[in-house]
Amino acid sequence: MRYLWLDEYLMNKRGVTKDFQPVWNWIRYHIGGKMFAALCLDDAGKPYYINLKLDPMESEFLRGQYPDILPGYYSDKRCWVSVRPDGAVPDSLLRNMLDQSYGLVLAGQSKKARRAALGLTACGLECAACPLHSKECPGCNQCNGRVFHAPAGKACPLYACAVHKNHRTGCGGCPHLPCALWEQVRDPALSDEAFRASVSARLENWKGVPSNAL
Ligand code: SF4
Ligand code: SF4
Structure with missing residues (x-):
């Protein structure tokens, strides 16, 4: 061959x-x-x-x-x-x-199945690589965005916007990416540098996803 x-x-x-x-x-x-x-x-x-x-x-x-x-x-x-x-x-x-x-x-798969297949959260994090996965957090895909840091009884604002409001697989492909909401729900423990690195990693993770599956 x-x-x-x-x-x-x-x-x-x-x-x-x-x-x-x-x-x-x-x-x-x-x-x-x-x-x-x-x-x-x-x-x-x-x-x-x-x-x-x-x-x-x-x-x-x-x-x-x-x-x-x-x-x-x-x-x-x-x-x-x-x-x-x-x-x-x-x-x-x-x-x-x-x-x-x-x-x-x-x-051809549901948006939830796409996120699971890609191993990405709605905002583009790799859930399996997250230290909280399976301990404090089942992953946003499993709990429909109601992760531990979301407002009580509600989905994380990024999940709610990307999945519920905009019916996307996630933030990838959104013309506003990364929008002001990303800054608003930022982990307060992250330094500016760590936050910028997290944003870049998430943007990079979305790059390999074909546009018709975003
Ligand atoms: S906090 Fe939860 S949803 Fe976010 S990356 Fe970690 S395990 Fe996934
Ligand atoms: S506006 Fe776009 S980038 Fe911002 S949370 Fe919603 S889907 Fe994600």
């Missing part, structure tokens, strides 16, 4: 997991438990197709342009395609197709 970067590229996407399906001999890549790409292997372990999901119109167009892009093998042929791993599809195009597949499958 000529796309030797493929596994690392996919595993570097936020929230991606992979497994091996022994009956089909496929390495499957998932986001939120849903497959968005697969490497189909022959009995000798050599890839013979890369399967991924596309918008049906895009799929039809690309199949017309590249003989190495075929209707999805063992998949819904309208929105899945199979790419020959030793064909002439340019690397940049395949990367773009894989990005689209990841975005489509993520965007």
Whole structure:
């Protein structure tokens, strides 16, 4: 196979997991438990197709342009395609197709499921890396934003704004990001420098999320 970067590229996407399906001999890549790409292997372990999901119109167009892009093998042929791993599809195009597949499958899930799949809070923190996770706080996704520092019986103002009011996956993609509310709900224990670092980290976390899933 000529796309030797493929596994690392996919595993570097936020929230991606992979497994091996022994009956089909496929390495499957998932986001939120849903497959968005697969490497189909022959009995000798050599890839013979890369399967991924596309918008049906895009799929039809690309199949017309590249003989190495075929209707999805063992998949819904309208929105899945199979790419020959030793064909002439340019690397940049395949990367773009894989990005689209990841975005489509993520965007097809509920916003709560997207946050869980991405491991992000509504404001973009990585819950699992938070020292309070599972001790004082179950994570904003689990308690619908009613985290310990939120007003009694209410959601954290960032969660309430992003999820309840604006119906977003989170603050990512909001034109006001980071808005004045971020400063208002800032952890008082944080120095200015630590707060700025926290804002930058959250902005960075949203960067890997496709715009259609924000
Ligand atoms: S305080 Fe709670 S919601 Fe916020 S990052 Fe930590 S565990 Fe997640
Ligand atoms: S205005 Fe935008 S950035 Fe601010 S809390 Fe609401 S969704 Fe987040």
